[in-house]
Amino acid sequence: MLAGVKSASSKNSRFGAIRAYRNVALRRGTCSQMWLRGPETACVFPNDGGVTVIAYMATKDKLDGFRVNPSDALERSMTGFPDAPDLSSAEPLRNALLVKGYPNVWRQPAVGNIAFVGDALMSIDPLWGVGCGFAFQTAEWLVDTLAPVLKQHGPTAPALRRCAKRVSGELNGHRFLIVDYARRHGLNAIERLTFRAAAKDPAASRHLHAYGARLIGPAKFLAPRALLRAAWVDLRRPAAHTAQPDAPV
Ligand SMILES: Cc1cc2nc3c(=O)[nH]c(=O)nc-3n(C[C@H](O)[C@H](O)[C@H](O)COP(=O)(O)OP(=O)(O)OC[C@H]3O[C@@H](n4cnc5c(N)ncnc54)[C@H](O)[C@@H]3O)c2cc1C
Numbered sequence: 001m002l003a004g005v006k007s008a009s010s011k012n013s014r015f016g017a018i019r020a021y022r023n024v025a026l027r028r029g030t031c032s033q034m035w036l037r038g039p040e041t042a043c044v045f046p047n048d049g050g051v052t053v054i055a056y057m058a059t060k061d062k063l064d065g066f067r068v069n070p071s072d073a074l075e076r077s078m079t080g081f082p083d084a085p086d087l088s089s090a091e092p093l094r095n096a097l098l099v100k101g102y103p104n105v106w107r108q109p110a111v112g113n114i115a116f117v118g119d120a121l122m123s124i125d126p127l128w129g130v131g132c133g134f135a136f137q138t139a140e141w142l143v144d145t146l147a148p149v150l151k152q153h154g155p156t157a158p159a160l161r162r163c164a165k166r167v168s169g170e171l172n173g174h175r176f177l178i179v180d181y182a183r184r185h186g187l188n189a190i191e192r193l194t195f196r197a198a199a200k201d202p203a204a205s206r207h208l209h210a211y212g213a214r215l216i217g218p219a220k221f222l223a224p225r226a227l228l229r230a231a232w233v234d235l236r237r238p239a240a241h242t243a244q245p246d247a248p249v
Contacts, residue, residue, distance in 0.1 A: 016126065023090050109168060122171070125182040177218055190222065201237065
């Protein structure tokens with residue numbers, strides 16, 4: 001910002017409420033859990049020391065209900081999700097944090113002799129939890145590209161251009177889909193298809209996981225072969241017939 005390098009931005013239609021608790025009785029395993037239901041998203045993040053962070057995000061038409069008492073509204077909202085933990089006996093560690101707006105903002109990876117990493121490069125919807133991973137990853141790419149050049153007192157401009165190309169190639173697709181979802185009020189047809197298939201089939205589940213963990217990009221995630229397979233799984237298996245009813249979560 002101080003460098004005067006312009007950013008691009010786009011709206012995020014959601015707000016969020018976050019609160020940490022001790023002694024949350026989890027109903028489905030001990031790893032992080034996420035519910036996507038129309039305009040609403042809920043997350044449960046078990047941490048060390050018996051602390052569990054609860055997060056709820058919804059479109060801003062629901063924000064007024066959170067302004068007076070975000071903590072109560074967060075707990076009320078969580079009760080509606082299937083298998084969500086009962087928070088009534090949990091010990092809150094502090095008041096809920098209400099994040100009223102979180103616009104998507106991003107820049108070119110390198111402008112002149114300035115390179116951007118982390119949130120300075122892109123600060124986008126926290127719903128998908130990419131911020132810290134992208135921050136470490138972009139910092140690593142910058143160091144990997146620039147360090148050998150600096151050691152040899154070589155020209156930095158070509159190295160910065162190479163780094164920028166890599167950052168754009170690897171992350172622009174992810175950013176595009178995250179920014180697109182932030183504008184919308186729910187899943188689109190392709191997202192519904194891939195999520196349904198993932199709930200019914202281990203291979204489709206691994207494919208979705210690889211994308212969610214950002215191990216593959218949108219081109220591979222949405223490859224025609226993968227979508228055809230998801231459609232085949234979805235048609236062949238009824239919703240109640242999940243492939244992994246006792247999957248460890
Ligand atoms: C409510 C919320 C929930 C989030 N949830 C998640 C999540 O679940 N998963 C996830 O991966 N990400 C999440 N994020 C995003 C994540 O926090 C950021 O993407 C990440 O912290 C970015 O790291 P960074 O190092 O680029 O920037 P920052 O963490 O912002 O670090 C920048 C540092 O630079 C310092 N600084 C700024 N200006 C100067 C200056 N002039 N001189 C010296 N120091 C300066 C700042 O004080 C700060 O300490 C969330 C963010 C918010 C707000």
